[in-house]
Amino acid sequence: MDFTFTEDQLLFREAISRFLMTEAAPETLREIWETDEGRSPELRNQMAMQGLTALSVPEDNGGLGMGDIAWSLMTQELGYYGIPDSLADTAYVGAGLFSALDDNVAGKGEYLTRICDGELRLAIGHQSSQLVSDAHLAEILLMQHGDEVHLVPRAQIDEVTNPSIDSSRRLSQVTWQPTSETCIASGESGAALWNQTLNRGALSVAGQLLGLAQRMLDLSVDYSVQRKQFGKAIGSFQAVKHHLADVAGKIEMAKPVLYRAACSLENNHPLTDIHVSQARNFCNEASALAARHAIQVHGAMGYTWEVDLQMFMKRSWALSNTWGDNIFHQARVQDYVLNSTVDLAPASTFEEA
Amino acid sequence: MKLTYSPKQQAFRLEVRQWMAANVPKEKLPTYDTKEGFELHRQWERKLHEAGLSMVMWPTEFGGRGCDLIDWLIFEEEYYGAGAPLRVNQNGQLLLGSTLLEFGTPEQQAHFLPRMASSDDMWAQAWSEPNAGSDMANISSKAILDGDHYVLNGQKTWSTRATYADWAFGLFRSEVGSKRHHGLSFLMVPLDAEGVTIRPIKALDGEDAFAEIFFDNVKVPVEHRIGEEGQGWHVAMATAGFERGLLLRSPARFQQTVRKLIKLYRDNKVSADRDPSIGVAVAKCWSDAEAYALSAYNTVGRLSNGDKIGAESSINKVFWSELDLLIHQTAMNILGCTGELLTSAPLAEERAYWLQGFLFAQAGPIYAGANEIQRNIVAERMLGLPRA
Structure with a gap:
């Protein structure tokens, strides 16, 4: 029983955090928003140089061979700095899907190497959403068709842009034709791949939501210390303190739930589905309360375009219903608790009782 | 991991x-x-x-x-x-015991801990006073050194278990004229000592769950002080940290109550499902109790890496006390019109234990430091917000 991260995992997180703090500042992200493509090849290259795209690519393909546990720290950093979807979708969820494919799938190793090197952008079309993130820039798309996984070149799809409230999102409706040439997995193994990918996507979002919650809390703490009313910092008033203490509480309680879910996913625990949805629910509650209390503490400033809170608040609202919406994740946990015959004894936290 | x-x-x-x-x-x-x-x-x-x-x-x-x-x-x-x-005996075993292990002399440890483990000595806590509740540093009960013993005068209140316990521990002002958290000493007092008067206070359920303790020139040997004279606040804060942080309410207690809640729900499913929010609440109770367990295991991991429990212990306390309320409110909603019955009611049977738990859950956000105080601690010590 060891509920801690390794020194390497913690140091890597710290390095990425320091890097994103300077290279992905809010001004930079706002500039990228204004571009048509909404993405910065320079930033992506820099992130690849930092090793982010190599994180979970197997060592045989030149990667670092780390897994969901390491990503549960890194996704929080991606959320905290508002890094657009494409990085996590490609380097975490996409790399995970490719790694889990049969070795005889044509191009598997090559794609993984190119993810590792930061050269490949991919997009994933899962049935949990009618929309696909970053299809416009993707070289290839991994598309769901029932239990089948299809690898579709960008040239074989049509996409219609659908703007989101989160200015960093680039969503498309995608139309395409499944063929036997594009199919790379099917049947039971295809279904298992998609289930694992949904869990990984949900966990990626959970980590990002938690990072977003922390960012909104930090912005609110800064603001409430600087802003004065009645002759003192508004952060000295108990009503404001309690708003922010409650957000801190939600964040702290969500962390171990997220880490356990990552550990379950990495180790194929039989209750991974439940643990992932539980993590999503906790992280989502944290970010939802952070957004609500952050805008309250910011007052009218929080309702403006100018103040950076909007960037993180809107992203948290947008992400909270992706890779399985809230209803899906709530229902998955609820069904397990109410309708299974499992005796949920205190000893059942980590093992079947 | x-x-x-x-x-x-x-x-x-x-x-x-x-x-x-x-x-x-x-x-x-x-x-x-x-x-x-x-x-x-x-x-x-x-x-x-x-x-x-x-x-x-x-x-x-x-x-x-x-x-x-x-x-x-x-x-x-x-x-x-x-x-x-x-x-x-958990006030002694979990709270005072941890304090003795950290701050006690070898003689104190050798004498008190084995008798506490065997419950030959039963312990009550004696923190609060009529004018020192949430504002605990306002303690005014005195312990004045006179040769080899202290002379205690004053009053404690809300002393859990004091009606029947053998000993009590708490903070007393040992430096005349000292203010706030200065000049306090942490003492252990035998409740059968001359000059001690116990007046039980009936709690919400009509039982003597706590008591007032009056001290009238009570002599306590100096060997019964834990830590240095005047350092009582420091010693007590360590105890309060243990209490909120990990020991007082272990996750298993809530997990077990939730396990019973799930059974109650499953046994009354048709009735309960008339309101879909009941099932939502039951699932949330399970999820929260499990999250609390995960948090405890995570904390143990961090402690073993040399970390200390800080303001997170206040987050824990708010979390479990609010969870306990939700569990019992949900149970009462499922029980419907039989929820109000006492254990003596023939129709109540086992169900009346939910009522006992419901009553005790009301105290959770108040005892061991009111949740308002806990939130202030989180805001000031963890987030760095300015004091009022």
């Missing part, structure tokens, strides 16, 4: 499980807030102690088993999972 138990941990779990299965009383003991119930709980504690299971994480020389905190969590899971009685 590896979230599986070692063979040694599994063997320990099995040992505790088997012992509990053979020894936990079949009938629920009467509440320890009655004379009879108090003594029955003391007998249960002695039985636990004889099996070496009373204070598993204490060193063996003090009546423990020298277990680590993971073993302690495993023990708690099996203890509450078996439906074993609540721990009548």
